[in-house]
Amino acid sequence: MWALRFSRQTVIAAVEVMEGTFQTHEELTRVLLKFGSALNxxxxAGSLSRRFNHLIxxxxxxxxxxxxxxxFLQDAIVEKGVLLLPVFESSxxxxxxxxxxxxxxxxRLDGFEVKERNIQRTLPEELKLPQAQDQVIRLLDAHNFATSKGHFDQALDAHARGNWASANAQxxxxxxxxxxxxAIKLDPGAEHLASSENRREMLASKGFLDEQLNEWGNGGKNFINGLWKRLHPQGPHPGLSDEDDSTFRRHLVLLTTRLLLMRFDTWPP
Structure with missing residues (x-):
């Protein structure tokens, strides 16, 4: 099966670059005809803006x-968006x-960068970042994790806007x-536990968090607690972050939560 190269958010961003560049219907029609007659x-129909919505x-x-x-259409759209980016002199x-x-x-979130309108991979293809994000969203919806999904959507939106502190917090x-x-899905009684830490302890006691893999235990020196501390090294009110750091946090959370959601989806093993 073909693997997504870019996330949906990247495709939409490329369409918006096209929309911000094209001034006439003729410009859009020419591009759509190159993509395929069926697409055009x-x-x-409709206004120029409505036609871009039809494309999405x-x-x-x-x-x-x-x-x-x-x-593939998604590749063509993203590559066209990149070709419309300005090129600057080194000075x-x-x-x-x-x-x-x-x-x-x-x-960059998909693991690419642009140099002189060329798309270059910066992260291993094996990470499958677009697929990971798609899978996380699908499983959040499938299991009705509505609260978590809301925070995830807000994190994606904040990161897209370059609001690093807000993205980190979400x-x-x-x-x-x-x-x-x-925890509450596995044991409704977990809702009445005193804290999130207690619920994570419960997940470990049920074997959902694997102590043999150092996901939990070891006097707090484990993967879950380490990731938790890395997400906000300055506590619940972190200082300003930059794009690289915020993107790193997003990748860590994305890959970890995909693993946990896939595990939950087939639980008990």
Whole structure:
């Protein structure tokens, strides 16, 4: 099965770069015709803005849609968005619009960077970051982890806007909330425990958090507690963060929560 190269958020960011660049219907029509005649027919009605919405809807309905040249639509959209980014001389300070910055941030989250309008991988493909995010969202919805899903959505939104402190805070709350909700799903009585720490202890006692893998135990010197401390090294009210640090936290939480959600999805083993 084909593996997603980019996340949905990256595809939408690329569409928004196109929308912020194209001034006429003819410009959009030319690009859509290059993507495929069927695509142009489905995105040919309404205002220019509405046609871009049709493009996103078309992609959502069939993320694996192929263009007429045999490539994938999502790749074509993202590559077009990147080609529309400005190129700066080495002596210049890059100045990108808000939508252009969002596209660059979304690509970095997917494990890519842009150099002179070329997309280059920065993280191993084996991490499958777009698939991991899609899977986390799907499992949160499937198991009705509504509170956790809300915090996750807010973390994604804050990160897309470049609000690192807010993104960091929501990631920590999401991680805590997810473990709380998993504990309560496994044992409704966990809702009445005194703290989240107690609920994590309960998850370890049931074997959900594996002490043999150092996920829990060892006098607090374990993976879960280590990750918890890394998310907010300055306590519940962290100082300012930068993009690299916030992205690192997001990747840590994304990959860890995918593992836990996949485990919950097949629990008991």
């Amino acid at each position: 027919q489905n995105c040919n 809807s078309f992609y959502d309905a069939d993320p694996e849609h192929k263009t007429d040249d045999g490539g 210049e300070t890059p100045e990108y619009s808000e939508v252009q910055q969002t596209l660059l941030r979304m690509l 990631l920590r709350v999401f991680f805590e909330s997810l473990l709380d909700e998993i």
